[in-house]
Amino acid sequence: MKHGKNYVESVKLVDRTKNYDSEEALALCCQTAKAKFDETIELHVRLGVDSRHADQQVRGAVVLPHGTGKDVRVIVIAKGDAAKAAEEAGAMMVGDEELASKIQNEGFVDFDVLITTPNMMGVVGRLGKVLGPRGLMPNPKAGTVTMDVGRAVAEAKAGKIEYRLDKANIIHVPIGKASFGAEKLGENLKTVMDAIVKAKPAAAKGQYIKSATVAATMGPGIRLNSLKFGG
Numbered sequence: 001m002k003h004g005k006n007y008v009e010s011v012k013l014v015d016r017t018k019n020y021d022s023e024e025a026l027a028l029c030c031q032t033a034k035a036k037f038d039e040t041i042e043l044h045v046r047l048g049v050d051s052r053h054a055d056q057q058v059r060g061a062v063v064l065p066h067g068t069g070k071d072v073r074v075i076v077i078a079k080g081d082a083a084k085a086a087e088e089a090g091a092m093m094v095g096d097e098e099l100a101s102k103i104q105n106e107g108f109v110d111f112d113v114l115i116t117t118p119n120m121m122g123v124v125g126r127l128g129k130v131l132g133p134r135g136l137m138p139n140p141k142a143g144t145v146t147m148d149v150g151r152a153v154a155e156a157k158a159g160k161i162e163y164r165l166d167k168a169n170i171i172h173v174p175i176g177k178a179s180f181g182a183e184k185l186g187e188n189l190k191t192v193m194d195a196i197v198k199a200k201p202a203a204a205k206g207q208y209i210k211s212a213t214v215a216a217t218m219g220p221g222i223r224l225n226s227l228k229f230g231g
Helices: 004-011 022-032 080-089 096-108 118-134 149-156 182-197
Strands: 040-047 059-063 074-077 092-097 113-116 160-164 169-175 207-217
Touching: 004 074, 022 040, 022 182, 022 207, 040 182, 074 080, 074 096, 074 118, 074 149, 080 092, 080 149, 092 096, 092 113, 092 169, 096 118, 113 149, 149 160, 160 182, 169 182, 182 207
Parallel strands: 074 092, 074 113
Antiparallel strands: 040 169, 040 207, 059 160
16 A cells, blocks of 8 residues: 555654553654644554454443533434524534435435433334434434434533444543643543443453553544553
8 A cells, every 4th residue: 555745754753662651652643634624633542352242342421521522413303392492502403203214215315312311212213224324323322312312412422432342342532632732632532542441341351451542533543551450
């Protein structure tokens, strides 16, 4: 694979044999973000679990103290007081069966988070083929199936992110923008890592945090000293 000039220059800044402490890694990560746009800083954590087993799933959600730096588009499928609370909290769009139909029949997916109430899951459940592959399906563990819709909307807009294992037992999450600087990114990183460590399944054996890496959107991966996070 042929890389661009900025990437090649960024790689020279990173010692691939070193596991960096988070503060140094994030400062370096910001330095490697050379694109003309404000690059997202991503965290990738490989866990010592097997996602094929139900008792070794790792999934949850956490509110980043400094948000993600992204304008989060939140829609809500709800009725009555819950719908009203969603509108007051600033949801981009609120509806019931009609909104569900727009997603199912028109392929409407121009949003980042879908929140619903438990009594509407019969309607939302039918949208699995559209929402599932895009990671947009509401889930109680992520706080996106709830009666407290107003709070859920506010948290999503403030920078609540969902973390979950992929098939390779890796969690991929954004922790902010390069413009945040190392200090704010570090606080976001700690919040996510604390949540992942706390979510360790009882069935997990051996080393839990196998490795952790941070990278800007267009930059190289920078390995973290994962021992600092426990697990």
